[in-house]
Amino acid sequence: MKIYHNIDEFKPVNNAVVTIGTFDGVHVGHRKIIAQIKELAQASGGETVILTFFPHPRMILHPEDESIKLISTINEKAELLEQLGVDHLIITPFSRDFSNQTPEDYIRDVLVNKIGTRKIVIGYDHHFGKDRKGGLADLLKLSPVFGYEVIEIPEQDIDDVAVSSTRIREALKEGNFELANACLGYPFFLTGKVMRGDRIGTQIGFPTANIAIEEKYKLIPGDGIFAVKVLVKDQTHTGMAYIGTRPTVNGSTRNIEVNLFDFDEEIYKQPIRMEFHHFVRGDMKLNGLDELKARIAQDKEEILAYFGS
Numbered sequence: 001m002k003i004y005h006n007i008d009e010f011k012p013v014n015n016a017v018v019t020i021g022t023f024d025g026v027h028v029g030h031r032k033i034i035a036q037i038k039e040l041a042q043a044s045g046g047e048t049v050i051l052t053f054f055p056h057p058r059m060i061l062h063p064e065d066e067s068i069k070l071i072s073t074i075n076e077k078a079e080l081l082e083q084l085g086v087d088h089l090i091i092t093p094f095s096r097d098f099s100n101q102t103p104e105d106y107i108r109d110v111l112v113n114k115i116g117t118r119k120i121v122i123g124y125d126h127h128f129g130k131d132r133k134g135g136l137a138d139l140l141k142l143s144p145v146f147g148y149e150v151i152e153i154p155e156q157d158i159d160d161v162a163v164s165s166t167r168i169r170e171a172l173k174e175g176n177f178e179l180a181n182a183c184l185g186y187p188f189f190l191t192g193k194v195m196r197g198d199r200i201g202t203q204i205g206f207p208t209a210n211i212a213i214e215e216k217y218k219l220i221p222g223d224g225i226f227a228v229k230v231l232v233k234d235q236t237h238t239g240m241a242y243i244g245t246r247p248t249v250n251g252s253t254r255n256i257e258v259n260l261f262d263f264d265e266e267i268y269k270q271p272i273r274m275e276f277h278h279f280v281r282g283d284m285k286l287n288g289l290d291e292l293k294a295r296i297a298q299d300k301e302e303i304l305a306y307f308g309s
């Protein structure tokens with residue numbers, strides 16, 4: 001998959017089959033739309049193009065506002081779309097010029113001239129251009145002029161997509177990974193780098209890799225203990241993750257940490273990817289390190305049993 005960080009980097013392709021959207025999480029609803037553009041492209045010997053927008057305008061206009069939380073970071077999204085076999089991903093940054101185009105200019109300059117759109121798969125609720133005034137009606141009106149075909153996504157499918165995103169976000173907050181992962185079509189994951197902590201982990205016999213996540217907008221599951229699978233240095237390990245403020249040791253920051261089973265390596269600064277499979281319990285203030293250690297040993301038994309090992 002080729003990635004473009006600006007629409008101007010893109011050179012028109014033959015028989016472009018295009019869809020436009022945020023695709024947060026690249027969940028089962030999105031996958032259905034992507035399967036459709038792939039089928040259309042295959043049938044016409046064309047190439048699939050996804051046009052997405054990043055950063056979200058609110059992230060630029062109000063960088064202090066940390067309320068926007070997304071299921072996948074832009075890099076995670078690109079990785080997921082690549083796995084699905086999308087040919088081209090155009091990531092358009094928000095700009096006033098881009099958002100101020102009239103619907104006609106946008107269709108002619110961007111969709112037709114820059115992308116070479118032959119087929120566009122789009123929902124009734126998609127809006128574009130100045131004041132978001134452009135939509136399906138404009139695309140349909142100009143289709144005979146520019147010779148592209150418009151394929152409308154049924155309203156029910158659009159609603160399913162919206163329902164899925166909201167349900168996934170809620171499920172992740174509540175620790176319902178069974179539901180979130182079923183809606184996503186793959187286990188929810190986060191990616192980050194291992195950083196140093198307070199070295200209490202080793203002291204109690206459960207070293208934990210502390211994960212730093214660069215993207216402030218990434219949605220983090222609610223606090224608790226989780227059964228996870230972690231990819232580190234191209235190897236997958238099972239383990240137990242902790243998200244919380246460590247009330248037992250009077251911690252202050254919200255940590256994301258993981259103890260990997262059958263693992264004993266120094267991995268500071270390593271990139272890791274952690275998949276969430278099951279919520280085990282909520283965060284607790286335990287009475288000292290001995291109690292914490294005993295509780296973690298119990299968590300480990302439960303998680304080993306969960307994974308069936």
Ligand SMILES: Cc1cc2nc3c(=O)[nH]c(=O)nc-3n(C[C@H](O)[C@H](O)[C@H](O)COP(=O)(O)O)c2cc1C
Nearest residue numbers: 197198199200201208240242246247248283284299
């Ligand atoms: C499976 C697991 C369960 C944990 N449960 C709790 C808990 O209930 N309460 C708590 O305060 N900390 C809990 N922790 C976090 C520990 O306090 C933390 O790992 C320890 O302080 C080590 O921190 P360090 O990596 O900075 O050395 C848990 C950690 C793990 C791996």
Ligand SMILES: Nc1ncnc2c1ncn2[C@@H]1O[C@H](COP(=O)(O)OP(=O)(O)O)[C@@H](O)[C@H]1O
Nearest residue numbers: 196197198199201202207208209260264266267
């Ligand atoms: N089984 C393991 N699980 C997680 N980290 C491990 C493991 N074995 C060794 N490590 C290493 O130990 C570090 C965690 O040890 P810990 O005492 O908790 O230190 P810190 O407080 O700096 O995280 C990890 O960052 C990693 O480099």
